[in-house]
Amino acid sequence: MSRRSGFTDAVRRMDASWPLPDAAAAFARAGVPVFPCAPNGKQPITRRGFQDATTDLTQVQVWWSRFPAANIGMPTGAASGVVVVDVDVHGVNGYAAFRRARRAGLVNGWEALVRSPTGGLHIYYPAGDGEQTSWQAGRAGIDFRGDRGYIIVPPSRRLIGGDSVLYRPTRFAPPDGRPLDAGRLRDFLDPKPPPRPRWEGPVASSEAMVGRLASWVARRQEGERNAGLFWAACKLAENGMPRDDAFEVLCAAASQAGLAEREITTTVHSAYRAVATTTTTPAASGAERGAGSPFGLARPAVRAEPTRGLS
Structure with a gap:
């Protein structure tokens, strides 16, 4: 069983009222690398995007003093210690496939559930040993964010229909999480x-x-x-x-x-x-x-x- 990740420990202490600069600094203090993204959006502001992510508190404070409304991006995989199953609702509704995967016992062990502003779901797991590369199962409506990927984290916001909507944590698992078998999940969702x-x-x-x-x-x-x-x-x-x-x-x-x-x-x-x-x-x-x-x-x-x- 894995120890709870720094990401989950940090986000459990936050709520919707936290200013984004304070939240970004809290992640950095917890050892979670972050980088700034467009206000109410997902596009990285820095030149190299998630490759610029850092836990250097001074750098993080410089970024968010310059862009106080910037959303918070976090690299997934080994860099942050967490991977994410991203259930989408655009085009293909991924909830049906996720329910099938859950019944098959393939998505247990999560640490945190975060509702995305568009109505999707981000399921956070501790990263396992070895590289787990990001992938997409478009026909199932599910993406996996692992190494060489990133995610927008709470309390960031997106502009949806003219309203600023939060990335909102909805649930934390009582026990510590355990790594996800991303390869097995991909084979289930998008079999060769x-x-x-x-x-x-x-x-x-x-x-x-x-x-x-x-x-x-x-x-x-x-x-x-x-x-x-x-x-x-x-x-x-x-x-x-x-x-x-x-x-x-x-x-x-x-x-x-x-x-x-x-x-x-x-x-x-x-x-x-x-x-x-x-x-x-x-x-x-x-x-x-x-x-x-x-x-x-x-x-x-x-x-x-x-x-x-x-x-």
């Missing part, structure tokens, strides 16, 4: 797509063969590029390779030969449509069998369609 299954069709039994096919397409010259790509795509289609996999195999090679991506897409799609709609293939003549193919394979008995837009 599963890896595409490896295609195991007949051609895949020889990766070298597929490689030679792509290499052959890459060497096609002007006047034979489309036909060569069409033939190669037909061979993959005939062997059961999914169309998207065929495009992935052939795209770089056809680009190297000088075809544009739109042409490549159209030609591959045309080949797959042709193979799908061809139920019988006339026997190839001896002259046609293997002519121009890299592996002595017969050309498909279908014609390359012009590379117009996809139907």
Whole structure:
């Protein structure tokens, strides 16, 4: 179990009546680095932003004597000893995702809850060991503020609808907090797509063969590029390779030969449509069998369609 952070100890002693210069000085005295941000806003005033944050009381007093209405910015992560889960309400309402994460037991251990002026929620945790980089889970409406990030802290204010609204602490946890597993939370909120299954069709039994096919397409010259790509795509289609996999195999090679991506897409799609709609293939003549193919394979008995837009 972690000791309560200096941030939480400092903010527990404050209330809405505290002048911002006094609050900034109190954070500095508690060992929490701060820096000035635009009055009623979030934009840093100093040139390097959160990288200028300091616990030097003299510097903090100089800043806030010059900008007494400046909001208080605090770097998150190792610099301040706290990380923040930021539940947003713009575009995507993050409360639903946060409730799901809470039911899954992924957001326990917080120290303080702060209501943001826009109606969102900042949940503060003690920073754990090692670097925890800031990230966003936009589809869930939740951001994580860790290393190389910052947050605006109470008793700062934002101008919302013409009113100056506080960052308002709403609750402090009775026990000390414990570090958040930010990586696990991110995987829960924004899971990575599963890896595409490896295609195991007949051609895949020889990766070298597929490689030679792509290499052959890459060497096609002007006047034979489309036909060569069409033939190669037909061979993959005939062997059961999914169309998207065929495009992935052939795209770089056809680009190297000088075809544009739109042409490549159209030609591959045309080949797959042709193979799908061809139920019988006339026997190839001896002259046609293997002519121009890299592996002595017969050309498909279908014609390359012009590379117009996809139907």
